[in-house]
Amino acid sequence: xxxxxxxxxxxxxVTAVSDVDLTIGDGEVVALLxxxxxxxxxxxxxxxxxxxxxxxxxxxxxADLAGTPVxxxxxxxxxxxxxxxxxxxxxxNVAFGLRMLRVExxxxxxxxxxxxxxxxxxxxxxxxxxxxxxxxxxxVALARALAxxxxxxxxxxxxxxxxxxxxxxxxxxxxxxxRETGTTALVVTHDHDEAFTLADRVAVMRTGRxxxxxxxxxxxxxx
Ligand code: ADP
Ligand code: ADP
Numbered sequence: 034x035x036x037x038x039x040x041x042x043x044x045x046x047v048t049a050v051s052d053v054d055l056t057i058g059d060g061e062v063v064a065l066l067x068x069x070x071x072x073x074x075x076x077x078x079x080x081x082x083x084x085x086x087x088x089x090x091x092x093x094x095x096a097d098l099a100g101t102p103v104x105x106x107x108x109x110x111x112x113x114x115x116x117x118x119x120x121x122x123x124x125x126n127v128a129f130g131l132r133m134l135r136v137e138x139x140x141x142x143x144x145x146x147x148x149x150x151x152x153x154x155x156x157x158x159x160x161x162x163x164x165x166x167x168x169x170x171x172x173v174a175l176a177r178a179l180a181x182x183x184x185x186x187x188x189x190x191x192x193x194x195x196x197x198x199x200x201x202x203x204x205x206x207x208x209x210x211x212r213e214t215g216t217t218a219l220v221v222t223h224d225h226d227e228a229f230t231l232a233d234r235v236a237v238m239r240t241g242r243x244x245x246x247x248x249x250x251x252x253x254x255x256x
Contacts, residue, residue, distance in 0.1 A: 034058055035080065035185055035217070039089030042075050049075040051241045053089070057185070062211050062218045064228035067238035073221040076238070077189050080219065082106050093184070109183030111174050113190045117162045123149070123173055124158035130181040148176040151210060168199045175207070179214060186211070186218040192227065204230045 040053040050072040057063050065073045078084040080091050082103040091098045098106060109130075117126050124145045131141045149155055152172040157165075162173060171191060178186060191207070192200045204227045211218055211231070222228050228235050229249040236246045245252055 034094055035219070036092045036095075037076075037080065037089065038092070040076070040079060040086055040091065041088035042072075042079050042084050043087040048241055050079065051088070053243055055236055055243060055246065057217060057219055059217055060215045061234065062208075062216075062220065062232050064232035064235045065219060065221045065238055066225065066228040066235050067223065069223055071238045072241040073223075073238055074189055077187050077219060077221050080185075081108055081110055081187050107184045109178035109181065109186045111178045111186070111188045111191045113193055116174050117170055117177075119163050121162070122158065123154070123160045123162060123165075126162055126173055127176045127180055129177060134181055144180060145176075148180055151179075151213070152176045153206060167195050168203060171195065171203060175210070179210075179216065184217065186216050188218060188220040190221055190223070193222075193224070200224075200227065201230075207231060 035057040037053050037055045040050060040055075041048065042050040053076060055063070065076060067073055075084060079086050082098065082101065086099075093106070118129065121129070124142075127145045127148055128141045131144060136144070145158060146155075149157055152175055154169060154172050154176070157169070157173075162170060165173065171194070175191070192203050195203065208231050210216075220228070220231055222231075232249065234246060234248055235252045237244045237252060
């Protein structure tokens with residue numbers, strides 16, 4: 034279980050995030066919804082360990098993560114773009130984290146095949162990532178983040194580089210994928226439909242604070 038308590042992040046004089054109390058239960062998918070500049074990415078980065086909180090704490094199962102660097106938190110990260118290794122093929126990208134974990138070759142290949150099936154890219158192992166469409170690249174990025182079986186997946190506008198129709202389709206696919214794999218996730222988005230499609234609970238953010246949290250049916254859709 035991930036817990037943010039009284040979490041705040043400042044950039045100099047700018048308070049980007051303040052007083053955030055938010056818990057994400059095991060297997061739960063929470064969307065962080067709000068307009069551009071409200072502090073969503075900053076909050077996600079603080080959870081990842083990429084920003085240092087100016088107040089409060091982030092903890093996992095009650096243990097404070099303050100001393101735990103990014104790569105030891107056991108979290109998977111997917112950002113908006115520029116994230117694949119262009120000189121590696123699809124399998125090489127998906128297997129990257131597994132190689133770091135010293136998972137053996139045969140097991141790596143098995144997992145890569147299974148993950149590519151999960152994200153709808155069966156048979157893509159040897160394709161060059163630079164020759165894939167935007168949607169296909171997003172799927173590869175997801176497979177890569179899921180490969181080490183992270184205890185928490187952090188997604189920052191994972192679909193925003195795509196056009197509307199593709200985004201709706203991928204949001205449905207992603208919702209299914211997260212449920213099938215029982216993945217715990219925090220998804221940052223400015224898109225209402227995406228948040229409501231993906232999440233068990235939606236946290237609505239405005240100017241650095243969380244204004245409401247609840248299941249999609251209980252959160253008002255603000256314009
Ligand atoms: P969102 O993800 O909701 O668009 P951000 O978390 O990116 O919002 O930004 C929140 C606020 O913090 C904004 O006012 C933004 O300008 C500011 N900010 C974000 N990153 C930095 C940074 N590295 N240095 C200074 N200010 C920043
Ligand atoms: P650094 O000098 O690199 O910021 P720190 O020792 O301050 O190193 O922090 C180690 C890591 O833990 C950093 O990645 C930082 O972002 C994160 N961190 C620091 N304080 C907290 C906190 N209260 N809660 C969660 N993470 C934190």
